[in-house]
Amino acid sequence: MFKHLKQLTSLVAMIAVMFAFTTEAMAKKSKTLKNTQKKGFVRCGVSQGLPGFSNADASGNWTGIDVDVCRAVAAAVLGDANKVKFTPLSAKERFTALTSGEIDILSRNTTWTLSRDADIGLTFVGVNFYDGQGFMVRKSSGITSTSQFKDGISACTNIGTTTELNMRDFFNSKGIKYEPVAFEKADEVVAAYDAGRCDTYTTDKSGLAAQRTKMKNPNEHIVLPETISKEPLGPVVRQGDAVWEDIVRWSLNTMIEAEEYGITSANADSMKTSDNPAIKRLVGAEGEMGAAFGLDNEWNLRIIKQVGNYGESYKRNIADTGILPDRGPNQLWTKGGILYVPPAR
């Protein structure tokens, strides 16, 4: 009697589970989008403080170009760029936080690599900063190039980063014996390097430039000219929600394309009457550009009005703060850089 009852309940449970999955798969609207709209805020994972990319001021306001990606998504799906809940994460925690569903976007100066994209349940949606790994040393050391590195050099860095792997490749290829000192938090790395524990500090060059501003005496340190790796940094989402992935990708693309067409937060509204259909599509005045995501037609206009285009974001966060005034490769393709996004049409 009991035996049959057990079988029956497990059968019912199985059917219920299968049914739940089929209905979920059939729903057109993204589950993450639905949850986000229900909660009323976008859950965004950022760094624990990297000036220019994601950094909180004394009153807890987050700024930075990584932060702006999340704000753009919030503007698109919730209508308000401020409706974001930021979760500061260490390099070690970031992917688990995303795959476990604690956050919905990871916008935390994260390098796009094959194994990360393919193996661990993540999908990279684009690049919002082209970077490369470099080294910082004390000026007084007289080192001006990585060719002056010698056996026994100690290098401070973060664990759980591509940096740790690149560093090994670099020193091995040069045949230099080195002492890796890897910390969990960026602040700890900086503190240890600043104290003299390490001869060099290595991470993405943008990170070096940003962290230098936090040091006791920034002028005592220089970033060496060599770049030892490609580090395309960009926002990441969980695998398995294609619509949400598209929303984040095209929120970023909108910012970059808006700069291309000269649409800024100030002139976005007046662009509605532009003669150029490409511009009109970007401000929601032509076509049905939001329907495919389950959004209204002015989602992209809100991004540009509330957050601004990529150029505005870069200027506000990275150039004006003195971190990297020169945009380098992060310039539009039309102006000699490599920022090139597919057209919104």
Next chain:
Amino acid sequence: MNNKIKKLIPQILTILFVVLIFGFFTMNAQVNMDNRGIDFGFGFLKQEASFDMQFTLLDYDGQDSYAWAYVVALLNTLLVSFLGIIFCTILGVIIGVARLSQNFLIKNSAAWYVEFFRNIPLLLQIFFWYYAALRALPLPETAEPWFGVTYMTIKGYYIPSMIWENLNVFLSCLIAAIVSIIFIRIYARKLQEREGKQLPVFYISIGLLIILPMLSFLIGGVKLDFELPVLKQLAQTSFIFEGGIALPPELIALVVALSLYTSTFVAECVRAGIQGISKGQKEAAASVGLNPNQILKLVIMPQALRIIIPPTTNQYLNLTKNSSLAAAIAYPDLVLVFAGTALMQTGKAIEIVGITMLTYLTISLSIAALMNWYNKRIEIKEK
């Protein structure tokens, strides 16, 4: 019969509940991993780790597998725990006895020590020793030697390394000395039981431990040389010591913080143990003519140990688990390397966290088993 069923039903329900919960967790994890295209498996352990470690006891290179990285990181964890347990025991016993001293100054300094170190969070203490104490240390080029040949610097503690010739002869002499000491102890006990005579076992043991290894130097052809750390210039203002052994500051800070913190708890266990023995025991022992040394060794300590061991075991377990705070100061222990870097590179969160949890469980249970065995050995034997 009816009663029996009544007793059984809650137990069956509990088991069913536990099984269902585990089943739910497993299914939930499986469904979510499937959705995100994450595979479950331990194949990654054979892959090349491709990251380096700062400090290892065995040879390790980035070309080795994740499995080997795990072993090497585990050894680092065990090293810290081992050193921590030894130092916290020595310190703890001294402080615990000092708290019972008649001397006002000793008694109160010990009490202050205990209250101070046990009431500050351990993580803060680790940060203090690593960041504050470390910053106060000199750079290699300005370091003054300690004991003539060792150098304490911001980059680590450099000590001479030993270069042995015929090390195996020396080791066999050492083992021979230890084995003969064990036999002499057994013989001494029998002698006392049979004839009531006492041998000066302690002095004989010390003598053997010194004389036999000495002989290996004189006759056995054993030679010992020291390789001293030598200052080397890397760049204009960047120096390092080469040669000898370098103990990284991360290891030192961690061992110091763990030992100081845990020693306060051990001290309290020791104090409790000694105070738990009634005064009458000591007076009775004195009245049968035992001297103070014998009273402590034969009457007080055997009884006090019974009170001291179980709570001290807890402290050893705590220390071992607390050693995982190493991750905060870049000491490459199991949590930093395996549950940190390896997890990040492979993305095998469930597998790696599972292995790490099982590892700590195994270490803790082993320590507990060892201490339980010791506790059994010294407990009152009912005759």
